[in-house]
Amino acid sequence: MADTAPQPSPHDPDARGHFGDYGGRFLPEALMGALDELAAEYDKAQHDPEFTAEFQRLLSGYAGRPSLLTEAPRFAEHAGGARIFLKREDLNHTGSHKINNVLGQALLTKRMGKKRVIAETGAGQHGVATATACALLDLDCVVYMGEVDTERQALNVARMRLLGAEVVPVATGSRTLKDAINEALRDWVTNVDTTHYLLGTAAGAHPFPVMVRNFHKVIGQEAREQILERTGRLPDVVAACVGGGSNAIGIFHGFLDDTDVRLVGLEPGGKGLESGEHGATLTQGTPGTLHGALSYLLQDDDGQTIEAYSISAGLDYPGVGPEHSHLKDVGRAEYRAVTDDEAMDAFQLLSKTEGIIPAVESAHALAGALQLGRELGPDGVIVVSLSGRGDKDVDTAARYFNLVEGV
Amino acid sequence: MSRIDELFAQTRGEGRGALIGYLPAGYPTVAESKDLLAATVDAGADLVEVGFPYSDPVMDGPTIQAAADTALRNGFRLKDLFEVVESVADRGGRAVVMTYWNPVFHYGVDAFARDLAAAGGLGLITPDLTPDEGSEWIAASDAHGLDRIFLVAPSSSDERIALTTAAASGFVYATAVMGVTGARDSVGAAAQGLVNRTRAHTDLPVGVGLGVRSGDQAAEVSSFADGVIVGSALVTKAGEGTDAVASLTKELAEGVRRPRA
Numbered sequence: 001m002a003d004t005a006p007q008p009s010p011h012d013p014d015a016r017g018h019f020g021d022y023g024g025r026f027l028p029e030a031l032m033g034a035l036d037e038l039a040a041e042y043d044k045a046q047h048d049p050e051f052t053a054e055f056q057r058l059l060s061g062y063a064g065r066p067s068l069l070t071e072a073p074r075f076a077e078h079a080g081g082a083r084i085f086l087k088r089e090d091l092n093h094t095g096s097h098k099i100n101n102v103l104g105q106a107l108l109t110k111r112m113g114k115k116r117v118i119a120e121t122g123a124g125q126h127g128v129a130t131a132t133a134c135a136l137l138d139l140d141c142v143v144y145m146g147e148v149d150t151e152r153q154a155l156n157v158a159r160m161r162l163l164g165a166e167v168v169p170v171a172t173g174s175r176t177l178k179d180a181i182n183e184a185l186r187d188w189v190t191n192v193d194t195t196h197y198l199l200g201t202a203a204g205a206h207p208f209p210v211m212v213r214n215f216h217k218v219i220g221q222e223a224r225e226q227i228l229e230r231t232g233r234l235p236d237v238v239a240a241c242v243g244g245g246s247n248a249i250g251i252f253h254g255f256l257d258d259t260d261v262r263l264v265g266l267e268p269g270g271k272g273l274e275s276g277e278h279g280a281t282l283t284q285g286t287p288g289t290l291h292g293a294l295s296y297l298l299q300d301d302d303g304q305t306i307e308a309y310s311i312s313a314g315l316d317y318p319g320v321g322p323e324h325s326h327l328k329d330v331g332r333a334e335y336r337a338v339t340d341d342e343a344m345d346a347f348q349l350l351s352k353t354e355g356i357i358p359a360v361e362s363a364h365a366l367a368g369a370l371q372l373g374r375e376l377g378p379d380g381v382i383v384v385s386l387s388g389r390g391d392k393d394v395d396t397a398a399r400y401f402n403l404v405e406g407v
Numbered sequence: 408m409s410r411i412d413e414l415f416a417q418t419r420g421e422g423r424g425a426l427i428g429y430l431p432a433g434y435p436t437v438a439e440s441k442d443l444l445a446a447t448v449d450a451g452a453d454l455v456e457v458g459f460p461y462s463d464p465v466m467d468g469p470t471i472q473a474a475a476d477t478a479l480r481n482g483f484r485l486k487d488l489f490e491v492v493e494s495v496a497d498r499g500g501r502a503v504v505m506t507y508w509n510p511v512f513h514y515g516v517d518a519f520a521r522d523l524a525a526a527g528g529l530g531l532i533t534p535d536l537t538p539d540e541g542s543e544w545i546a547a548s549d550a551h552g553l554d555r556i557f558l559v560a561p562s563s564s565d566e567r568i569a570l571t572t573a574a575a576s577g578f579v580y581a582t583a584v585m586g587v588t589g590a591r592d593s594v595g596a597a598a599q600g601l602v603n604r605t606r607a608h609t610d611l612p613v614g615v616g617l618g619v620r621s622g623d624q625a626a627e628v629s630s631f632a633d634g635v636i637v638g639s640a641l642v643t644k645a646g647e648g649t650d651a652v653a654s655l656t657k658e659l660a661e662g663v664r665r666p667r668a
Contacts, residue, residue: 026508026535028466030560030585032567185465190586289509302485303513305462
């Protein structure tokens with residue numbers, strides 16, 4: 001068997017989880033033991049050929065990897081003629097990139113001898129993926145979901161329950177993703193002996209940001225090989241949406257050392273940055289601690305978290321993974337905001353030109369690609385992370401575009 | 408010797424635990440929170456923890472979450488915190504602040520320490536800041552003569568207890584149970600074990616919190632700990648007014664003075 005042990009990377013954080021100035025651990029002492037255990041177990045697992053083989057087997061035999069790289073020529077006609085390629089994470093089992101990380105963490109949960117998994121979810125994609133992995137690996141599963149999101153994404157609540165998970169609506173605070181994370185942390189601090197917190201994005205306290213990133217690195221590795229094979233060259237731009245930032249960090253990592261490739265993260269601009277109703281953490285926020293890490297944060301003058309807004313339930317989060325903050329500060333990645341309207345236009349355009357209904361989250365990356373393509377001109381090549389499919393968003397789209405009488 | 412050191416030297420001399428009461432600044436309003444804190448000081452709290460109402464209190468149960476929400480809805484701002492601390496000091500009480508880390512970080516760690524010390528505050532309890540990330544706060548607390556009260560938990564390894572107690576001053580906050588804040592019927596057997604494990608590493612006083620709500624529990628905890636920390640039970644009484652807070656504080660103050668078994 002090939003040596004699958006990971007090579008030390010200059011992009012890894014320091015031993016305490018710092019990416020430059022960001023990351024670290026800002027959580028109660030009661031959780032430090034569990035974080036140490038998780039970091040140690042993850043480190044062992046990474047170097048264990050049996051673990052990596054089992055993870056690969058699930059990715060290929062269960063999740064459906066590698067995912068396709070699909071060129072989108074009719075969509076690209078609206079992008080100044082640049083060539084646009086879609087990394088089809090929407091074709092993974094459960095319909096998004098989230099499955100990569102949950103399979104990895106669920107296997108780790110088994111290794112640690114824990115029987116119970118808790119998770120937070122915004123749009124429901126991570127919750128559905130977690131419930132799926134728990135069904136597959138026989139783990140008890142509790143998903144915390146903001147009450148607002150359980151209403152926006154009622155079908156995903158039903159999906160999780162079908163898969164045997166308990167879904168707990170969270171009625172505190174803004175009743176969205178950040179409050180679901182608060183509630184999951186409260187559960188974890190109470191039940192940490194028996195329970196793994198399967199965090200859904202590359203954020204939170206060390207080792208979550210590096211571990212979640214590494215489980216998603218396969219997106220970028222595949223995309224790099226595929227684009228070279230198809231075009232014989234590297235792309236000019238890799239574009240991905242950024243809420244917490246897990247699909248973006250996964251695809252960015254395939255190209256991080258290719259310094260001519262621009263890495264562009266698209267944040268939810270909501271109703272416009274000037275409106276104050278957005279979730280554009282990296283473009284509008286300032287450094288602060290939330291949910292365990294130091295990173296960019298939407299906060300007021302007193303350091304109170306500002307509630308984020310986006311038409312996309314998966315992006316309205318006031319924080320972001322710490323590695324993105326580092327990549328922004330060192331200038332390796334750039335971040336822009338895309339409004340609800342721009343994202344929904346791209347959502348409709350991809351549906352009508354390519355027959356692919358994207359997740360509203362991913363539509364932010366598509367809207368960014370339309371802008372970037374016009375900037376690059378006809379010689380440009382763009383890879384877009386199509387992080388999820390849009391089935392869950394049909395209700396949102398039907399309301400937005402008035403597609404159904406009486407809605 | 409800090410004023411917190413002096414307090415514990417005194418209560419140890421009296422053979423009892425110190426009573427430490429928590430109330431959030433700004434709950435239900437800034438003015439009322441000053442009256443409520445004054446009532447706890449007058450009724451026998453040896454030290455008060457002035458809570459900072461924060462938008463994302465991950466270590467708090469429903470009682471303190473709801474109080475923080477109310478304070479924020481009623482317009483609580485960070486500058487009010489220093490005013491509330493000052494009111495405790497003016498009343499002759501001793502106050503530390505309990506706050507999640509981000510407001511301190513955002514204000515500027517040294518500036519926060521400076522302004523807290525100027526208001527008469529004695530230190531800071533930091534539920535989501537451990538010594539691992541605490542270097543800036545350790546420097547600022549030294550510079551401004553504040554105590555830094557770090558937490559230990561039943562899940563803390565001996566190695567982590569050693570690290571934490573080495574960085575702490577004033578006292579060590581031992582969380583009695585694994586979980587969030589909230590009144591409980593029983594404080595848990597884990598508390599005494601944790602106090603003993605902590606004392607193996609430090610001569611600092613050890614205060615026990617999470618779950619204490621009655622005079623009997625205060626007496627029980629006082630029999631093995633240097634300090635008895637009461638939060639959610641007092642916050643519940645704060646919703647009823649100053650008389651209710653004073654009455655519970657008296658019961659607790661009597662509890663910590665019962666002869667140790």
